[in-house]
Amino acid sequence: MPLTALEVSALELSLRVALVSVLTSLPFGLAAAWLLARTRFPGKSLIDGLIHLPLVLPPVVVGYALLVLFGRRGVVGAWLYESLGITLAFDWKGAALASAVMAFPLMVRAIRLSLEAVDRRLEAAARTLGAGPLRVLLTVTIPLTAPGILTGAILAFARSVGEFGATITFVSNIPEVTQTLPLALYSLIQQPGGEAAAARLTIIAIVVALLALIASEILARRIARRIAGAA
Amino acid sequence: MIELDIEKRLGAFDLAVRFSAPETGITAIFGRSGAGKTSVVNALAGLLRPDRGTIKVGEEILFSSEAGIDRRPEQRRLGYVFQESRIFPHYSVRGNLRYGMRRGAASHPTLSFDAVVELLRLDPLLERRPRDLSGGERQRVAIGRALLAAPRLLLMDEPLASLDIAHRAEIIPFIERLRDRLSIPIVYVSHAMEEIIHLGDTLVMMSEGRVAAVGPVEEIASRLDLRPLTGRFGAGSVIRTTVAGSDLVFGLSELSFPGGRLRVPHLGLPLGTPVRARIRARDVSLALAPPKGISILNIFAGRVVEIAQDADPMVEVRLDIGTAARPVPLWARITRRSTHELTLEVGKPVYALVKSVALGRTSFSPYDASAEQDGG
Numbered sequence: 001m002p003l004t005a006l007e008v009s010a011l012e013l014s015l016r017v018a019l020v021s022v023l024t025s026l027p028f029g030l031a032a033a034w035l036l037a038r039t040r041f042p043g044k045s046l047i048d049g050l051i052h053l054p055l056v057l058p059p060v061v062v063g064y065a066l067l068v069l070f071g072r073r074g075v076v077g078a079w080l081y082e083s084l085g086i087t088l089a090f091d092w093k094g095a096a097l098a099s100a101v102m103a104f105p106l107m108v109r110a111i112r113l114s115l116e117a118v119d120r121r122l123e124a125a126a127r128t129l130g131a132g133p134l135r136v137l138l139t140v141t142i143p144l145t146a147p148g149i150l151t152g153a154i155l156a157f158a159r160s161v162g163e164f165g166a167t168i169t170f171v172s173n174i175p176e177v178t179q180t181l182p183l184a185l186y187s188l189i190q191q192p193g194g195e196a197a198a199a200r201l202t203i204i205a206i207v208v209a210l211l212a213l214i215a216s217e218i219l220a221r222r223i224a225r226r227i228a229g230a231a
Numbered sequence: 232m233i234e235l236d237i238e239k240r241l242g243a244f245d246l247a248v249r250f251s252a253p254e255t256g257i258t259a260i261f262g263r264s265g266a267g268k269t270s271v272v273n274a275l276a277g278l279l280r281p282d283r284g285t286i287k288v289g290e291e292i293l294f295s296s297e298a299g300i301d302r303r304p305e306q307r308r309l310g311y312v313f314q315e316s317r318i319f320p321h322y323s324v325r326g327n328l329r330y331g332m333r334r335g336a337a338s339h340p341t342l343s344f345d346a347v348v349e350l351l352r353l354d355p356l357l358e359r360r361p362r363d364l365s366g367g368e369r370q371r372v373a374i375g376r377a378l379l380a381a382p383r384l385l386l387m388d389e390p391l392a393s394l395d396i397a398h399r400a401e402i403i404p405f406i407e408r409l410r411d412r413l414s415i416p417i418v419y420v421s422h423a424m425e426e427i428i429h430l431g432d433t434l435v436m437m438s439e440g441r442v443a444a445v446g447p448v449e450e451i452a453s454r455l456d457l458r459p460l461t462g463r464f465g466a467g468s469v470i471r472t473t474v475a476g477s478d479l480v481f482g483l484s485e486l487s488f489p490g491g492r493l494r495v496p497h498l499g500l501p502l503g504t505p506v507r508a509r510i511r512a513r514d515v516s517l518a519l520a521p522p523k524g525i526s527i528l529n530i531f532a533g534r535v536v537e538i539a540q541d542a543d544p545m546v547e548v549r550l551d552i553g554t555a556a557r558p559v560p561l562w563a564r565i566t567r568r569s570t571h572e573l574t575l576e577v578g579k580p581v582y583a584l585v586k587s588v589a590l591g592r593t594s595f596s597p598y599d600a601s602a603e604q605d606g607g
Binding site for chain 2: 119121122124125126127128129130131132139140143144226227
């Protein structure tokens with residue numbers, strides 16, 4: 001069964017949005033997890049709450065807030081357009097931003113847990129062997145946090161592929177521009193006689209999800225084997 | 232010299248430590264658990280920042296609260312062998328060993344990768360993952376890893392404490408090899424007097440966050456006033472001797488010290504080797520006249536210096552079996568009844584009898600004779 005043009009574009013768009021959202025938010029996720037796991041500063045619980053907000057807010061609220069902030073006339077959006085020529089609203093990049101914000105708490109949580117489990121005495125040992133803080137981070141801390149980073153990235157990817165509410169509010173549902181898999185599915189369900197096409201999209205969504213799960217499982221096992229002995 | 236004068240408040244615990252020790256041989260830090268030994272080593276390594284004071288190794292100031300100096304751990308060039316080995320789980324043994332290697336270190340004559348692998352017999356382990364190592368193997372890798380970072384000083388914090396007795400016996404010879412074959416000074420923390428007598432040159436005795444005494448191991452270990460701290464580690468004396476001859480017919484070695492010769496089972500060491508001999512107090516008997524027709528080979532004339540009286544049926548008597556210029560203390564443990572029957576008192580001449588057979592191989596360890604001169 002060859003895929004239709006709509007299916008191809010929706011699938012391709014979904015994967016691109018999810019991938020870009022995970023890859024660009026990963027450094028921020030690492031930094032936020034580091035901040036929460038390793039540092040103490042006044043107002044930390046406020047930052048913690050802010051990061052977790054998308055988890056408890058209705059997605060439409062997040063989408064609307066993004067529109068207000070990042071819309072062409074929004075505070076950040078206007079600046080982005082004027083100085084860098086970037087438009088996020090009603091664009092696939094905006095969909096990636098919406099996905100990233102929605103998935104951020106999941107990513108930070110997973111990395112933070114893993115970071116807190118790293119034996120800090122190993123970092124001290126690395127220091128006595130002549131490694132500066134950056135080298136310790138790259139050769140000890142991050143490799144030992146790898147399982148958490150992977151879990152966080154996969155959770156965020158899955159969340160991004162499934163993102164609906166914030167996306168449709170922020171970037172709308174424009175075929176071939178912002179119409180990701182869930183949005184396409186939603187459109188098909190709204191049309192009379194779209195059931196067959198909707199069923200095909202559902203199957204595609206399931207296959208994508210399964211493939212992602214299997215790939216992550218293989219990767220997780222390989223990482224676990226590399227750092228085994230920690231227990 | 233290793234010079235340390237620091238203060239640090241750790242919760243309710245107050246650490247105020249001050250000592251200097253020679254930068255040669257093994258400086259042992261001894262004390263019960265909770266005495267603050269690990270804190271001292273951590274302060275040396277830069278893992279614990281003192282509230283106040285100075286830390287100096289050789290000519291370099293590592294920490295000075297007054298001058299505002301606090302060298303980072305990675306700048307201090309001190310190797311650290313931790314109690315729990317702290318091997319990196321995500322590297323192979325080879326990766327662990329190479330972690331701290333510096334470009335300059337590869338050309339170091341005694342500390343090349345191959346030399347360290349040979350010294351610690353790590354060759355069969357190189358490709359193994361840390362999870363497949365036994366406790367003793369992990370500790371050997373940890374020692375190798377610290378050495379390959381080319382430290383000027385090696386810190387060892389109870390490296391044997393996490394091992395069972397069999398594995399301890401496996402590691403001790405390697406530590407002896409470090410001491411004898413490399414010229415890296417070692418600071419060795421332990422709460423086991425046996426280990427310290429065996430390995431240490433200088434002893435820093437700690438109690439409740441303070442230094443109770445510093446000096447050559449045999450001097451501190453023989454001091455009666457410190458007995459509550461040293462404990463009854465199978466109390467005894469340590470005598471510095473040199474290999475002076477061997478009796479190949481009967482398989483004996485002769486160790487000379489000021490005041491006599493000790494005949495012991497053959498040690499297989501070259502003539503002139505400095506050897507520290509530990510004689511347990513319970514292996515020493517006393518007589519008022521030189522006994523005749525007796526199997527004991529070691530009979531030393533001496534006089535009573537001190538009698539440790541307590542409520543026990545046993546009494547510890549300190550003798551001097553050396554010369555007028557160089558006293559050699561020897562402890563004997565006898566019954567209170569014998570003390571009474573021999574009418575022992577301070578100053579009385581006696582003969583000490585030491586059974587050669589009672590001196591096992593672990594009673595002897597070669598040592599770095601230069602340490603004592605530098606130590607003053």
